[in-house]
Every structure is written in C-alpha cells, then in structure tokens.
Amino acid sequence: MPMTAPNQNQLVVPAGGFTPYPEVPQPNIFPMEWRVETPKLAELYERAKRHVWNPSDFPWDALRAEDFTEEQRLGIMYWYAVLANFDGSGPAVFAKATIHAFETHQEDPIRKCFFSITHDEMNHEEVCQRAIQKLVPGAPMDFEPTSELAKAAQNNIGWLYHNGGRYWTGYSASLAKYPLSVLFTSFMMGEVASSTLFFGMSKKATHPLFKEIFKKVGQDEARHLAICLTVLERDWPGLSDEYKTMITKQLRAGFVFLSMILWEPPNQFWDIPEYFLPNHRVLVQHARDAGLGVLTYDEQAENWKTALARVRAIVGEWGIEFPAIPELDLDGVDVGHIGPEDIIPVF
Numbered sequence: 015m016p017m018t019a020p021n022q023n024q025l026v027v028p029a030g031g032f033t034p035y036p037e038v039p040q041p042n043i044f045p046m047e048w049r050v051e052t053p054k055l056a057e058l059y060e061r062a063k064r065h066v067w068n069p070s071d072f073p074w075d076a077l078r079a080e081d082f083t084e085e086q087r088l089g090i091m092y093w094y095a096v097l098a099n100f101d102g103s104g105p106a107v108f109a110k111a112t113i114h115a116f117e118t119h120q121e122d123p124i125r126k127c128f129f130s131i132t133h134d135e136m137n138h139e140e141v142c143q144r145a146i147q148k149l150v151p152g153a154p155m156d157f158e159p160t161s162e163l164a165k166a167a168q169n170n171i172g173w174l175y176h177n178g179g180r181y182w183t184g185y186s187a188s189l190a191k192y193p194l195s196v197l198f199t200s201f202m203m204g205e206v207a208s209s210t211l212f213f214g215m216s217k218k219a220t221h222p223l224f225k226e227i228f229k230k231v232g233q234d235e236a237r238h239l240a241i242c243l244t245v246l247e248r249d250w251p252g253l254s255d256e257y258k259t260m261i262t263k264q265l266r267a268g269f270v271f272l273s274m275i276l277w278e279p280p281n282q283f284w285d286i287p288e289y290f291l292p293n294h295r296v297l298v299q300h301a302r303d304a305g306l307g308v309l310t311y312d313e314q315a316e317n318w319k320t321a322l323a324r325v326r327a328i329v330g331e332w333g334i335e336f337p338a339i340p341e342l343d344l345d346g347v348d349v350g351h352i353g354p355e356d357i358i359p360v361f
C-alpha cells in the first residue's frame with residue numbers, strides 16, 4: 015500500500031469550538047512569556063552580552079610558578095581558594111535564583127540578568143581554578159602538603175569550605191521564603207563588596223596578569239551591582255516593616271560573611287579554630303609580597319568602611335535601618351545573633 019501524505023492544508027476547527035487548555039499549576043516555568051517591565055534591566059543584559067570575555071584567553075603563560083618563592087605560590091593559591099569560597103558559590107546561587115525567577119514568572123529581563131550573572135560567576139570561578147592549578151597543581155584540597163605552611167594552608171581552606179557548606183540549605187530555603195527585594199539587598203551588599211575588592215586590587219596588583227584579571231572581574235561586578243540596584247528600585251517601594259527589619263539583619267550577616275575576603279571576619283558565624291586567623295594572615299602576606307594586589311589590613315578596613323557607607327546611604331533612602339558594625343566604628347541597630355540561616359551567599 016502506498017503511504018498517503020497527510021493533508022497539510024486542512025485546518026481543523028471543532029464544531030463546538032476549541033477545547034480550553036488546562037491552567038498550568040504554579041510554581042512552574044510555563045506558560046512562556048517575555049514581559050518587559052523594566053527596560054533598564056534589558057539594557058543591562060545587552061551590556062552583559064557585549065562585555066563577555068573568556069578566562070582562557072588571559073596570557074596564563076605569564077603566570078610562571080618559578081617566578082615565585084614556594085611561600086608566595088602557596089600564598090596566592092590560598093588567597094584564590096579563599097576567594098573561591100565566595101566566587102565559587104556564585105554559579106549555583108544565581109542558577110537557583112534564575113530558576114526561581116522563571117518559576118515565579120518574573121519579567122523576562124530579570125531572568126536574563128540572573129542568567130548573565132550565573133555565566134559571569136562561572137568565569138570568575140574559572141579564574142580561581144586556573145590561578146590555583148597553575149601555581150599548586152591539585153590545590154586547594156587535593157595536593158600533598160610538603161611544608162608546615164602548606165599544611166596550614168590546606169587545613170585553613172578545609173575549615174573555610176566547612177563553613178561554606180553550612181549556609182547552603184538555608185539559602186536554598188530562603189528563595190521560597192523571602193521576596194526578591196530581601197534576597198537582593200544581600201546580593202547588592204555582595205556586589206558592592208566585590209566591586210570594591212576587585213577595583214582596589216586591580217589598582218594595587220603589580221603582576222600584570224592579576225591586574226588584567228581584576229579589571230575584567232571588577233567590570234562584571236560593577237554590572238552585577240547595577241542589576242541589583244535596578245531590581246531593588248523596582249521592588250523596594252511598598253516593603254513591609256517586617257521585611258525592612260529582616261534586611262537590616264541581612265546586612266549585618268553580609269558584613270560577617272564577606273569580611274573573610276574583604277578584611278578579617280568578626281567572631282560570629284565563622285566556625286574556625288584559633289590558629290585560623292594567625293595562619294590566614296601569614297599566607298595572605300605571602301600573596302601580597304607576590305604582587306597579587308591584596309590591600310593591607312588598614313587599607314582593607316578603610317575600603318570596606320567606604321563600601322558599607324555606600325550601602326548605608328542606598329538602603330537609608332528606602333527607610334531601611336543600618337546594622338551596627340562596631341568593628342569599623344559604624345553605629346546602627348543591634349541585630350543580635352547571626353547564624354548559618356542568615357547567610358545569603360553572593361559575590
């Protein structure tokens with residue numbers, strides 16, 4: 015029997031009309047739609063696409079292990095492993111936020127902006143990976159430490175990752191619990207911190223490769239900050255007092271968490287042994303000596319304080335109180351205990 019091709023010109027219109035399609039149960043990524051409510055976010059996404067860069071295109075050959083002492087190699091590896099505790103969480107944190115944005119039917123440019131941050135953070139993480147692997151193959155966890163300094167580095171990093179692992183379930187749960195404005199205040203704080211950090215380091219680094227890397231990463235972070243601020247401008251009006259109080263606490267949690275990379279952490283949240291900070295200081299000093307561009311303790315404090323003053327001014331405009339940060343002589347509200355459930359990790 016020869017096959018007969020189906021008739022391609024015959025539209026079927028049922029006599030009683032089309033069957034109404036079922037409503038899609040929510041949360042769900044369907045139905046698809048591409049609403050734009052905030053054109054500025056769409057512009058930022060365009061900028062993100064134009065700014066794309068490739069971490070493998072950096073002149074990695076210029077980073078030669080033999081140009082550094084063993085201590086300096088360990089110092090740089092250590093600093094990047096500390097950074098990876100922050101930048102490494104970026105892809106997963108923003109991938110989850112991207113899915114959440116789809117499920118809650120946020121406007122299209124929000125989904126796209128979150129996606130672009132996920133992509134950027136993957137690049138930032140790749141930079142950590144490449145810098146570490148170039149100088150101490152197998153590090154941070156999977157290398158055989160042959161000196162006391164190397165053992166101290168590996169042990170500290172293990173403790174850091176233990177702490178990193180403590181907030182993940184809390185963060186995952188927080189997505190469904192809080193409105194975007196609460197989450198994004200924490201994200202904004204992280205982006206203020208990271209843009210400040212990388213801008214400072216790009217100026218201070220003497221090694222040309224690190225200088226170039228910090229410039230690129232800093233440019234991304236500045237765009238992330240612009241995205242966060244645009245989302246917040248959209249969502250902050252109408253924020254309830256309960257959420258405002260929650261945000262004040264989140265800001266203090268951000269300070270506690272981010273100080274590990276921007277300065278030194280206060281004695282809150284971080285579950286670390288007593289030798290952690292003294293050893294951290296020694297290792298970071300070796301990185302500094304190697305030309306990585308790590309600011310001094312005082313410069314870091316000054317930089318962090320300026321960044322926090324900026325955050326205070328931003329949230330103040332929306333009637334959100336700032337938490338007390340006595341560590342940097344910033345007065346404000348006492349928010350009490352900060353635990354793993356308060357940490358919203360971003361960079």
Ligand SMILES: [Fe+2]
Nearest residue numbers: 101135138361
């Ligand atoms: Fe980043």
Ligand SMILES: [Fe+2]
Nearest residue numbers: 205235238361
């Ligand atoms: Fe970022």
